[in-house]
Amino acid sequence: MPVKEKVGIVVSNKMQKTVVVQVESRFPHPIYSKTMIKTSKYLAHDEMSECNIGDKVLVQECRPLSKKKRWSITKIISKSSVIT
Numbered sequence: 001m002p003v004k005e006k007v008g009i010v011v012s013n014k015m016q017k018t019v020v021v022q023v024e025s026r027f028p029h030p031i032y033s034k035t036m037i038k039t040s041k042y043l044a045h046d047e048m049s050e051c052n053i054g055d056k057v058l059v060q061e062c063r064p065l066s067k068k069k070r071w072s073i074t075k076i077i078s079k080s081s082v083i084t
Contacts, residue, residue, distance in 0.1 A: 004061040007077065010051045011041070018069060019044050019051045021059050044071040054080025 008023035021044050029036050043066075044059045051057060056077040064070050 005074065006042070006059050006071075008042070008057060008059060010053055010055045010057060010080075013046070013049070013051055013053060017046055017049055019046045019057075019073065021057060021071070021073075023059075042071045043069040044073050045069055046073045051076060052080055052082075054082050 006021075006023045008021040010019050011022045012020040021042050023040050023042060025038050025040070026035055027038070028034070042059060044057075045062070045065050051073060058074045058077055059071040060074045061070060062072045065072075
């Protein structure tokens with residue numbers, strides 16, 4: 001079975017070695033055909049703590065690392081221009 005990968009934006013990096021990644025999924029409404037946007041938040045493992053808020057990252061599914069953490073950061077696609 002292939003490993004799931006998603007692209008999202010880091011919305012929080014307050015924890016040690018963990019970031020919160022927000023992923024958007026777009027789909028048409030079944031009746032009205034309007035494009036709907038659903039957002040999901042995932043806790044992802046960031047071993048070196050190098051992600052900052054606003055970074056665009058690629059997350060990959062992995063084994064359970066804690067109660068809610070099942071994703072890990074594969075690579076940082078683009079860094080945020082906002083200095084924190």
